[in-house]
Amino acid sequence: MAKVPITVKVNGVEHTADIEARLLLVHFLRENLRLTGTHIGCDTSHCGACTVVLDGKPIKSCTAFAVQADGRSILTVEGLEQDGKLHPLQDGFYQEHGLQCGYCTPGMLMTGYVFLQENDNPTDDEIRHAISGNLCRCTGYVNIVKAYQYAAQKMREGGA
């Protein structure tokens, strides 16, 4: 099969590549670009560890082809920190112990990045619904909800 040329902006940097059409977006990010912050968990669209932000929308990168990202912009966990300063969500996960093993964390952060832009004053219940496509096997979610609330408060105070 002929390879397909793509140009994708990832975390503000433009990348071009010739890829197989069947290459999954998560493999493109991890193996072609060596951005291994995005994790592969279940590989079956359930766990959300591979969540990235594509043109402003959170998606499971194990369930998208890299060719679909041609000409578009992606944000991964590596792009959250700005000028050496953690994103309020990253700070929240640190302050509130929102992670234990850390495997789900990149996905949790990317889902939250979009969610808090749309709702910076969420209830705990709204947060739990928002992360219902991101599975965590360690924390029991309590501290993840707290981390989201911590970030929401920082963002309302203008810390973002």
Add this chain to the structure above:
Amino acid sequence: MIPRSFEYHSPRTLDEAIALLQKLGPEAKLLSGGQSLIPMMKLRLVSPEHIVDINRIPGLDYISESDGHLKIGALAREHQLETSEVVKTKFPVLAETANVIADPLVRSQATICGNLAHGDPANDHPATMLALGATVVATGPKGRREIGIEDFFPGLFTTALEAEEILTEIKVPVPPPRSGGAYLKLERKVGDFATAGVAVQLTLDESGACKRAGIGLTNVGMTPIKAKQTEAFLTGKQLDDATIQQAAELAASESQPMDDIRGSAAYKRDLVRVLTGRALTTALNRAKGGA
């Protein structure tokens, strides 16, 4: 898991996409949201030789109201249904349905039209669209044609679409005054398919009797099921508790579930009875102006 190789096509117009389907024949598969197709390709349950990605065709991602209908374009995502104002105010049952499909990340990609075009009896929108009496618009080499939703699901993973046609729009009639609906789904966990699901849409007449009842059942048969006998039974009746109970039993008898990992056929049939009773009660309250 890596799918088999395929040739990728990215048409920029609907005409171009239809021409590709004509040229490539049955070995071509359309990609819209991809949230059913891509997992199936990864599991190699399907391995199309050609993928025709319609995501770059502009103007297909609308959800809007005109001519007495809600119109949902081929590329409108489930997430749009959840956030659309017109849907929230006039078609709350559609938002209620979207809200229990898969999870928020899948819903940001998955399309409503794809949910029908996949022809999976476990999908949720078919039941709601059956209850609402929707119409499907198919566009092909000969132009547009309309298909009633009750004729759209002839068999398992099969739809009334021809190989060269694209499901370009769903039209849902605006419910008249004194209407209410509900979609109830039991799932083992977020993201699972329904163990069973029941969609109800009622319209009452001025005396409060049932003028029209639409009932669709999810994942209790080889196709989405329109509970026609139950609909006919309800029409013209005052919906007291005894009538709702009888209707619920009738709906259960119209379901055709099978034993599987989600439960026995007998359990699912009883679930249809319970969910139908609850959905009718909720829809009735909503038709009367309650929540």
